[in-house]
Amino acid sequence: MNHSTQVLGFIGLGVMGSGMCRNLVRKSGDPVLVFDMVPAAIEDQVRSGAQAGGSVAAVAQVADVIRNTPVPIEVFGFGSLCVMVEGRCALSSYVTGESPNTRGVCSPAKAVRWEKHGEVLDARLNGVLIDRFQPGENAGYPTLCKGRFDVDDETYYAIEDPSSLNAMALLPELAKIGVAAIKIEGRQRSPAYVAAVTRIWRAAIDAYAKSPERFSIQPDWAAGLARVAEGQQHTLGAYHRKWK
Numbered sequence: 341m342n343h344s345t346q347v348l349g350f351i352g353l354g355v356m357g358s359g360m361c362r363n364l365v366r367k368s369g370d371p372v373l374v375f376d377m378v379p380a381a382i383e384d385q386v387r388s389g390a391q392a393g394g395s396v397a398a399v400a401q402v403a404d405v406i407r408n409t410p411v412p413i414e415v416f417g418f419g420s421l422c423v424m425v426e427g428r429c430a431l432s433s434y435v436t437g438e439s440p441n442t443r444g445v446c447s448p449a450k451a452v453r454w455e456k457h458g459e460v461l462d463a464r465l466n467g468v469l470i471d472r473f474q475p476g477e478n479a480g481y482p483t484l485c486k487g488r489f490d491v492d493d494e495t496y497y498a499i500e501d502p503s504s505l506n507a508m509a510l511l512p513e514l515a516k517i518g519v520a521a522i523k524i525e526g527r528q529r530s531p532a533y534v535a536a537v538t539r540i541w542r543a544a545i546d547a548y549a550k551s552p553e554r555f556s557i558q559p560d561w562a563a564g565l566a567r568v569a570e571g572q573q574h575t576l577g578a579y580h581r582k583w584k
């Protein structure tokens with residue numbers, strides 16, 4: 341991906357903000373990424389020479405990091421989401437004795453057991469029931485934080501839904517703010533998974549580089565990624581929602 345030296349982010353394009361932003365675009369000489377809850381306000385600034393940002397997080401956080409470091413920045417683009425703050429998740433250790441903190445592995449495969457009871461499929465981790473799949477449900481890997489648990493008489497994904505981050509919709513914004521590389525999750529994944537995901541992302545990045553203004557996500561890319569996404573669901577994760 342291309343790497344620019346300085347990108348400015350501007351959030352809030354109301355009465356005051358719109359004039360200030362227009363000035364910034366005209367006088368700074370730097371690319372200006374803009375974001376507002378009102379799409380028309382963004383379009384108005386784009387007509388004045390600004391670039392549309394995908395979300396508050398994409399504009400404010402990634403652009404800010406890139407502006408303040410000479411180091412090429414990589415962002416997470418596709419794969420299973422982990423809600424832990426590095427080194428602080430004890431869930432996997434609690435149930436299996438091994439975790440990313442101790443062994444670089446969460447919910448290790450050797451602790452996984454699949455049990456069929458009639459039409460129902462149980463997924464267990466070191467004997468602990470993590471999820472129970474009814475006929476027709478997509479059975480996901482029993483990662484502890486993505487299990488269905490009984491909480492206050494309700495059984496649901498109490499910590500996190502099984503879904504994969506997919507930032508492909510943000511690819512143009514990531515390229516514009518100077519992101520140097522996209523990280524694709526591959527740890528604990530099969531070679532077939534890695535090959536499928538990287539092939540699709542390679543095609544998307546090449547298509548954007550060849551013709552940025554004509555870039556759009558091709559249906560076969562979306563279908564290919566959906567097939568390997570956790571729970572066959574996608575999310576923009578922390579790119580569009582606040583980190584908790």
Ligand code: SF4
Pocket residue numbers: 421422423424429430431432440446447483484485486
């Ligand atoms: S249990 Fe979930 S949050 Fe904890 S390390 Fe594993 S994937 Fe991350």
